[in-house]
Amino acid sequence: MPRVAPSPLAAAIDVFVAGFCFTRSFTHPYEPARIGPIRVLRDGPRQTKTPPRRDEWVASQTAPTTVDQLARQHSKGRFCLSIITGDNTPNAGVIAAYKALRYRYASSEPVMVHTLQRIPRITSPATIRRVTTPAEADRVNQAAGQRQIFPEHLESGSRLRQYFAEIDGEIVGMVRSISCAQGNWCSNMFVQPEHRRKHIGSALLASMLRDDRAHGAKLAVLTASHAGAKLYASLGYEQVGTLLLFTPQR
Structure with a gap:
């Protein structure tokens, strides 16, 4: 069967x-x-x-x-x-x-x-990049105040992808995606309070979701605060539970 x-x-x-x-x-x-x-x-x-x-x-x-x-x-x-x-x-x-x-x-x-079928294009004042070098990893870890990514996560085929948002050389937001058997897990989404309401969180997520899809994922999953759920819904996430x-x- x-x-x-x-x-x-x-x-x-x-x-x-x-x-x-x-x-x-x-x-x-x-x-x-x-x-x-x-x-x-x-x-x-x-x-x-x-x-x-x-x-x-x-x-x-x-x-x-x-x-x-x-x-x-x-x-x-x-x-x-x-x-x-x-x-x-x-x-x-x-x-x-x-x-x-x-x-x-x-x-x-x-x-x-998120079924990764329709992902909106988001404009924000920040530059969104995936962490690809040890120097970028160190900057993100320092900005977060704790380890978000280890050196082994920079290797090809790693289950973890880390993204950051930058304005004028300052890291103002970050998010990471974890590859799992049934889909991808969104972890540690954060934007500095003084930079919220500028679509930076949406831009981070949209970039991450596009890469999730490009890497073969069929589903992206997260848990949200009730306030944050409104942001995620605007990007195409649906509540299932x-x-x-x-x-x-x-």
Whole structure:
């Protein structure tokens, strides 16, 4: 039988898991594993006594009681729940169900996808470039205040592509794309506050999306703030779900 393509939401969840683990692995391997019907993202084995980062449980269309039981039984320490609902799911009922299981509702983020078929042309005062040299990588890392890209990511075939926006020699924005099996993950989109509302973020994303398409991706995925979702929608992203974040009550 021919393989059935995953739904947009299922593909988006796969990209989220792969992309999130990739960026979290910058400091130490952060790995996905499936336990029953859901997935847990957690630190790989450590050789030091450094405390592990919290486990993140990712679930969609799984009963809250099942998610709760598996997370509490198999978590090694601190944990949170990322519950991803479909776009037509009434989130109030989901939130109430997890609150009844003694979880604190922390936040929500739209899960958005771009099919890369129509990408608008954007004019902005910034020059948009992909990082291709160690000097550019150092500049971006310094502007960000933390590592956004490593030397190995400059090599041909790297899963990570980093972009930056520049005005008069100053880096004013950045974004990166992570290649995953089901699509590309958009990570760490940022524009300096004093340079917002100048279409710089849109120009960064449009450049990134065109390269996603040129490199063979069929789907681009991100999670957004509710305010940011309006920007992404103007570029052709569509919301396919919502990520609801929960933490256990103390």
